[in-house]
Amino acid sequence: xxxxxxxxxxxxxIIVVGAxxxxxxxxxxxxxxxxxxxxxxxxxxxxxxxAQSYDYFGWEMIISVxxxxxxxxxxxxxxxxxxxxxxATNWVASDGGKIWDFTLRQNVTFxxxxxxxxxxxxxxxxxxxxxxxxxxxxxxxxxxxxxYQGVIKNVTILSxxxxxFNLRIAFAPFLQLLSCAASYIVDRAVAPxxxxxxxxxxxxxxxxxxxxxxxDWVRIGGSDDHITLIKNPDYWxxxxxxxxxxxxxxQMYADSTALSSAMTAxxxxxxxxxxxxxxxxxxxxxxxxxxxxxxxxxxQYLCFQQRVYPYNETxxxxxxxxxxxxxxxxxxxxxxxxxxLYSIIPQGMAYANTAFTQWNYNISRVRELLAxxxxxxxxxxxxxxxxxxxxxxxxxxxxxxxxxxDWEDTGVIDVTLTPLDWPSFRLARNAGTMDVxxxxxxxxxxxxxxxxxxxxxxxxxMGYNDTYPAGGVAQNALWNEGRSAPNNTARQTAYxxxxxxxxxxxxxxxxxxxxxxxVTSLAVKGVVLDITVNWRxxxxxxEAPTT
Amino acid sequence: xIPLTLKTYVVSRVLLTIPMIILLFTFVFIIVRILPxxxxxxxxxxxxxxxxxxxxxxxxxxxxDPLTQYVTYxxxxxxxxxxxxxxxxxxxxxxxxxxxxxxxxxxxxxMLFAVLFGVVLGVRSxxxxxxxxxxxxxxxxxxxxxxPVFFLGMILQYIFSIWLGWLPTGxxxxxxxxxxxxxxxMYTVDxxxxxxxxxxxxxxxxxxxxxxxxxxxxxxxxxxLTRTNMIETxxxxxxxxxEARGLSEGKITYGYALKNAFLPILTMIGLQFAALxxxxxxxxxxxxxxxxGTYLVQRITHRDYTAIQGVVVFFGILxxxxxxFVDILYxxxxxxxxx
Numbered sequence: 001x002x003x004x005x006x007x008x009x010x011x012x013x014i015i016v017v018g019a020x021x022x023x024x025x026x027x028x029x030x031x032x033x034x035x036x037x038x039x040x041x042x043x044x045x046x047x048x049x050x051a052q053s054y055d056y057f058g059w060e061m062i063i064s065v066x067x068x069x070x071x072x073x074x075x076x077x078x079x080x081x082x083x084x085x086x087x088a089t090n091w092v093a094s095d096g097g098k099i100w101d102f103t104l105r106q107n108v109t110f111x112x113x114x115x116x117x118x119x120x121x122x123x124x125x126x127x128x129x130x131x132x133x134x135x136x137x138x139x140x141x142x143x144x145x146x147x148y149q150g151v152i153k154n155v156t157i158l159s160x161x162x163x164x165f166n167l168r169i170a171f172a173p174f175l176q177l178l179s180c181a182a183s184y185i186v187d188r189a190v191a192p193x194x195x196x197x198x199x200x201x202x203x204x205x206x207x208x209x210x211x212x213x214x215x216d217w218v219r220i221g222g223s224d225d226h227i228t229l230i231k232n233p234d235y236w237x238x239x240x241x242x243x244x245x246x247x248x249x250x251q252m253y254a255d256s257t258a259l260s261s262a263m264t265a266x267x268x269x270x271x272x273x274x275x276x277x278x279x280x281x282x283x284x285x286x287x288x289x290x291x292x293x294x295x296x297x298x299x300q301y302l303c304f305q306q307r308v309y310p311y312n313e314t315x316x317x318x319x320x321x322x323x324x325x326x327x328x329x330x331x332x333x334x335x336x337x338x339x340x341l342y343s344i345i346p347q348g349m350a351y352a353n354t355a356f357t358q359w360n361y362n363i364s365r366v367r368e369l370l371a372x373x374x375x376x377x378x379x380x381x382x383x384x385x386x387x388x389x390x391x392x393x394x395x396x397x398x399x400x401x402x403x404x405x406d407w408e409d410t411g412v413i414d415v416t417l418t419p420l421d422w423p424s425f426r427l428a429r430n431a432g433t434m435d436v437x438x439x440x441x442x443x444x445x446x447x448x449x450x451x452x453x454x455x456x457x458x459x460x461x462m463g464y465n466d467t468y469p470a471g472g473v474a475q476n477a478l479w480n481e482g483r484s485a486p487n488n489t490a491r492q493t494a495y496x497x498x499x500x501x502x503x504x505x506x507x508x509x510x511x512x513x514x515x516x517x518x519v520t521s522l523a524v525k526g527v528v529l530d531i532t533v534n535w536r537x538x539x540x541x542x543e544a545p546t547t
Numbered sequence: 548x549i550p551l552t553l554k555t556y557v558v559s560r561v562l563l564t565i566p567m568i569i570l571l572f573t574f575v576f577i578i579v580r581i582l583p584x585x586x587x588x589x590x591x592x593x594x595x596x597x598x599x600x601x602x603x604x605x606x607x608x609x610x611x612d613p614l615t616q617y618v619t620y621x622x623x624x625x626x627x628x629x630x631x632x633x634x635x636x637x638x639x640x641x642x643x644x645x646x647x648x649x650x651x652x653x654x655x656x657x658m659l660f661a662v663l664f665g666v667v668l669g670v671r672s673x674x675x676x677x678x679x680x681x682x683x684x685x686x687x688x689x690x691x692x693x694x695p696v697f698f699l700g701m702i703l704q705y706i707f708s709i710w711l712g713w714l715p716t717g718x719x720x721x722x723x724x725x726x727x728x729x730x731x732x733m734y735t736v737d738x739x740x741x742x743x744x745x746x747x748x749x750x751x752x753x754x755x756x757x758x759x760x761x762x763x764x765x766x767x768x769x770x771x772l773t774r775t776n777m778i779e780t781x782x783x784x785x786x787x788x789x790e791a792r793g794l795s796e797g798k799i800t801y802g803y804a805l806k807n808a809f810l811p812i813l814t815m816i817g818l819q820f821a822a823l824x825x826x827x828x829x830x831x832x833x834x835x836x837x838x839x840g841t842y843l844v845q846r847i848t849h850r851d852y853t854a855i856q857g858v859v860v861f862f863g864i865l866x867x868x869x870x871x872f873v874d875i876l877y878x879x880x881x882x883x884x885x886x
Contacts, residue, residue, distance in 0.1 A: 037722065043845075046635060139599045140591060218726075220649075220837045221642035222634060222854070223845050226722045249722045254835040254844070257701070261716040265708045391848075423589035423850055 035247040036524060036540050039259050039268035043224040043252055048205035048214070049197040050184055051128040051136040054145065056273075056442070056533075059181035064229055064248075064537045065214050066184040066207025067236065069102055069121070070175050074528040074536060078446040079350030080488050083175045087116065087185060087209065087236065097170035097486060104161040108236045110187050110208050118163040122155045123188045125165075131155065135193055142182035146444045151177065170484035172491055173447035180445040185209060211235045211243040211538035224252045229537060243538035244526060263289065263519055269542070270527075271519040272535060277335035277395075283519045290522055294529020295348035296514030299341055300393065300440045301454065303508050305432055307463035310373055310381065317506035319369035320383070320436070321359035323407045328361075330512055333398045337517060341510040343499045344455060345448045348531040351482075351495040352448070355503035356510055366410040380414040383407065386434040389419030393440045394514075400438070432461040438511070446532045448495050452479045455507040464507050475501055556878050564871050569621065571863040576617055579856045586852045590633055607631055607853060624864075629857035634849055639857035642842060647861075648732025649719060650838030653757055653830070654823050656735075660762030662769055662816065669773025670800060676778055684770060692767030696826050700760040700833035707756060714756050717835035721749050757834040761826050765819055772815055776808035783807075810881055817873025821866040 042057035053062055069088035076082035088102040108116040129148040130137035137144050151174070153166045167174065177183060184207055191197050191206035198204075204217050212229035219225065229248040232238070251268060253259040260279045263271040264286070275283075283291050302320070304311040311317060326340030339347060342354035367376070375381040387393075387400040400417050407413040420428060428434050439460065443450040456464045456475050465473075475498060482494035502508070516529040526539040551559065587604050604610040608619060608630065620630060629639040665688075672684040691699070708716040720726050720734060727738040727746040735754060738746035780786065781804055789799045824840075831840035839858060846854040 032723075035723070139595065221646035221842050222632060222637065223842075225719075225837050228722070251718065251722055252835070253717065254832045254841050258717050258833065258835045261701070261704050261709065265704075265712065265716045267708075267715055427588060 033246045034542060035249060036245050036270060036537075036542060037249045037251060037268045038270040038272060038537070039251050039253055039262050040272055041253050041256055041259055041274045044199075044219070047196060047198045048207065048217075049191065050124075050182055050186060050206055051143065051191075052138050052141050052196050053181065054140065054142040060535050061214075061227065062181040062184055062205070062207050063210065063534060064212045065205055065210040065232075066181070066186075067209040067211075068180075068184045069104075069178050072176070072179045072446060072532050072534070074534075074539065075530050077348060077350045078176060078179075078531055080172075080175070080491075082350075083179065087121075091175070093174075097172060097174070097484065098167045100165040100167065100174055101158065102163050102165070104163065105236055106161055108209060109234050110189060111203075111213070111234075112189055114189065116185070116209060117160045118157040120185055120188060121163040122157055123193070124184075124186045125152060125155045127186060127188075127191065127193050128182070136196065138196075142444065146177075146182060148177075148182075170486070172483055172485050173445070173449045176447040176449075177445050182444070209234075209236065211237070212248065215247075224250075226251050244541035245537075248537045248540070266521065269521045269524050270540070273516075273518075275517060275519065277333075277337045280337055280517050280519070281335055288522065290520050290524070292518045292520065292527045292529055293337075294516045295339070295346070295531055296516045297346060297349075297446065297531055297533045298440060298442045298514035299344070299346050299451070300399075300438055300511045300513075301341070301344065301508045302511060303434075303437050303439050303460055303462050305435050305462060306507065307432065308435060311435060312463075313373065314505055315369050316373060316381070317509070318359060319366045319381075320407070320413070321356065321506045321509045322362045322365045322369065323410050323413060324359075324403065324509065324511065325361040325406045326512060328406060329399055329402050332402055333395050334512070337515050338512045339515060341513045344502055344508065344510050345451045345495065345499060346513040346531065349446065349448060349451075351492055353496055353499050355499045358503060359506070359509075361406070363410045366407075367412050370412050375412050377411045380412050382414050382416070384416045384418055384435045386418040386420055386425070386428065386437040388422050388425045388438070390421035390423075392422035392425075393438070396438065399511075403438075429461060430459075432463065439508075448491075449479070449483045452482060452495065452498050455502050455505070462507070475505075475507075553875075553879060553882075557875050560871055560874050560878075564867050568864055568867050571867075572621060572624070572860050573617075575856055575859045575863070576620065579852050580613060582852070586633065586850070589850055606636055607633060624860065629861065630853045632846075632854045633851045634846075634854070639854050642854065643839065643857065643861050645732070646837065646839045646842045649836060650824070650827055650831070650840060652733040652735060652754070653761065653827055653836060653838060654820070655733075656754055656758035657761035657765065657823060657827075657830075658816065658820070660758055661765035661819070662812070664762060665766035665769025666773045666805070666812065668766070669770045670777055670805060672770060672774040673777035673781060674800065681774075685774070688767035688770035690767075691763045692765075694764070696760060696764050696829045697833045699763060700757070700830060703756050703760055704833075715753055716756075717753075717833070719750070719753050719837055720746075721753070724749055757830050757836055760833070761823065761830045764826055765823060768815060768819065769812060772812055773805075773808065776811055777804060780804045780808045810877065813880070814873060814877055817870050820869040820873075824862055824866065 040057070044058045044061060045055035046052050046058065048058060048061055048065070050062060050066070053059060067087050069086060071084045071086045072078045073082045073084050087105050087108065089105050091100060091102045093100050104116065104118060104121065110116065126132045127135040129135065129143045129152060131149070131152065131154055151167055151169065151171050153168045156164045156166065158164050186206040187208035190203040197206040199217065199219050205214055211232055213232045215230040216228035227250040231243055231246045235242060253262060256274050256276055256279060259271050260275060262268050280291060283289050304317055306312045330336060330338045330340055342356040343352050345352040370381055385400055385403060387396045389396055397419065404415040404417055407415050429437070441451065441454060478494050478498035478501065482491050482498060485491035485494055516533055518527050518529060520527060523542045524540060525543045526541050528536055528539055587600050587609060590603060601610065608616060623629070627640045629643065631637065632639055632642065668684050668688070672681045675681045704716050707714045724746065727734055727743050728741050730737045730740050734750035735747060738750055786799055786804055789803060827838060828840035828843060830836065831838045832844055835841070843855065843858045846858065
């Protein structure tokens with residue numbers, strides 16, 4: 001070994017030892033603020049202003065940093081008895097459900113020390129729903145899309161801590177509407193009446209009074225990098241021990257593969273949303289993590305263009321319904337991580353039934369129902385199924401293949417598959433050019449009211465009311481009966497009748513509902529996955545490992 | 548043939564670059580506009596009021612004829628105006644400025660790794676010509692060049708992050724720590740400029756896997772190029788003369804032979820820059836690296852046509868400028884090129 005080589009080796013040794021020393025010095029293990037790192041592939045779409053935010057993740061952040069008048073009890077069915085007080089301590093409905101008076105919680109303060117009162121509630125709804133003509137009403141925002149103005153006439157202050165909502169209609173799911181992020185209270189000190197609070201604004205969110213404060217929101221070039229939430233010491237429910245963890249860091253990953261790798265490597269404590277069925281199954285065999293599974297609120301259903309023959313025939317739609325093997329879909333495509341759906345109202349939600357089980361997979365029945373229309377082995381029904389193919393819905397192509405296989409197994413249906421990317425799919429939907437298509441729905445607020453109208457939703461442009469004016473009226477009437485019902489029993493009656501009628505007519509056919517999955521380290525507890533699909537950061541905590 | 552002066556050569560290359568960029572932009576502009584579907588209609592979830600659609604088009608400058616749009620866009624580019632994003636009307640130039648440092652940082656370190664590793668192995672291969680070592684290095688170069696970048700990235704993630712736990716699987720910085728005060732936007736540079744050693748170490752840890760992944764993909768071509776040129780150079784008379792005069796092997800190889808063999812490598816660096824940017828798209832996605840690559844993927848997912856157009860044009864300009872720079876450097880180092 002010559003002199004140069006000796007020097008080189010010595011240098012390498014010094015560099016390696018030095019680097020190791022620096023590394024250990026710079027990363028000392030030590031106690032810090034209890035922190036949970038949550039990994040996701042989501043990003044806030046627009047802003048964290050309740051007047052604009054209309055995406056899942058935006059709402060997840062809003063319910064972490066803001067509060068509403070009421071909340072849905074975690075783990076419940078989100079029914080009438082599952083509403084919990086939040087910024088309102090109690091409420092009374094009168095005038096057949098058209099007037100709602102809320103008594104507000106006292107001694108709740110905003111960041112600047114100002115006390116929350118009835119003026120804040122009125123300001124919130126005047127601003128976000130433009131109730132007085134000087135507020136906001138974003139064209140693509142939640143309040144316009146959810147038709148708040150069609151429900152709320154005005155908000156009046158009865159006293160400093162009592163506020164009244166005068167409704168245009170008797171609206172039974174009003175508390176459910178108030179429990180969604182779009183109804184959460186804004187901080188009028190930071191949210192102007194006529195302008196949005198954006199990422200560039202000083203406070204970055206119009207919300208306040210939530211379990212967490214938005215400590216750090218790093219958004220690079222139009223999408224999020226990470227968000228840090230820090231415990232709100234003035235949270236109204238702090239005395240009850242919430243939030244349970246002082247700090248939450250939300251890390252954004254480019255895709256589910258990257259998210260899965262980070263979880264496997266132990267870099268994050270929680271991986272939530274958009275893991276594939278394969279990845280979830282992989283984690284189920286990993287003893288270092290816990291897989292939490294819960295029911296989901298996302299559904300998919302089959303739609304028909306009922307202005308054209310033969311889809312304007314109820315018996316044909318009944319036959320097609322009988323040719324769908326839902327468990328084949330949920331097992332083959334979703335590997336058991338979705339559930340068969342037998343009503344347009346998902347299971348796990350109040351008032352849901354299973355009316356569509358009358359059309360369980362039955363090949364003989366398909367043949368019998370189609371025979372009167374001249375469809376048989378020789379002249380099968382030519383069915384053109386259009387599905388979304390650009391990833392807007394999960395595993396659409398695989399689903400379509402399974403539907404095709406099951407229908408063609410009957411011998412009397414010949415299926416052609418037409419994939420369309422999401423923008424083209426939407427345009428075709430608006431134009432009414434798809435004969436049979438798969439559609440998905442994710443609710444705005446958690447109530448059957450937000451599902452029951454889908455079979456006759458005008459924007460789906462299925463021509464339902466053109467073909468079945470009587471049926472259309474009947475469904476609409478039952479839906480309205482359910483939304484204005486004075487009590488639970490009346491709602492139950494209306495929704496059962498509505499679901500049964502929808503199953504008889506098969507104007508749309510429910511297919512499956514999602515399940516929700518979170519993967520966590522073994523130390524993470526407090527995960528609640530229920531029909532609201534609300535990800536409640538404030539319930540999460542780290543449990544010390546048992547020795 | 549009258550040789551050009553360096554100054555004339557530079558001017559002529561710059562003048563040639565401008566129409567190339569205009570041509571590229573024109574191509575992108577046309578492609579984006581002949582895609583099926585009205586971008587404005589596609590933006591909204593449900594059918595929307597025509598007045599809202601018109602306002603949307605107006606804000607994005609899509610309410611005028613294509614020629615006016617073309618001229619407006621083209622004249623805006625020299626001033627850094629790449630239009631507005633369809634997502635939230637924010638300037639695309641702001642997005643590019645925010646994202647570009649991450650891509651530049653990854654690109655620089657990847658290129659450094661690729662060149663250093665590739666040249667060292669190439670030299671070694673040439674010195675051990677037709678031995679098992681030579682064959683091994685050549686095989687290694689072919690494999691790394693052929694392997695898909697995301698696959699290599701995942702393998703390295705598995706080994707170094709999941710199995711050994713030495714390095715993070717992705718992202719640019721540890722969220723438990725504050726990022727260095729932004730100056731250039733490149734974390735390694737900013738941390739050094741602000742004297743933040745802790746941030747520098749964190750940034751380097753996060754940089755290692757993506758830059759090695761991308762660098763390994765590119766190093767194969769440098770191995771082959773260096774090997775070929777060095778084999779030829781090592782047979783030249785001046786090498787024999789150096790050996791005869793008793794110069795050390797290292798001095799001859801790296802001090803004289805490699806210098807002669809380096810010019811084609813320099814050209815290849817410029818050419819590979821475009822490949823590096825293309826590779827960065829997949830590498831950034833694999834490692835959740837918040838650069839232009841992931842930005843482009845996200846904008847494609849959102850059907851943000853104006854942003855897609857902006858990124859592609861920006862990439863084009865970047866590649867043109869790097870190529871221009873390398874050409875000029877080549878002309879400076881080797882005057883024969885100006886003949």
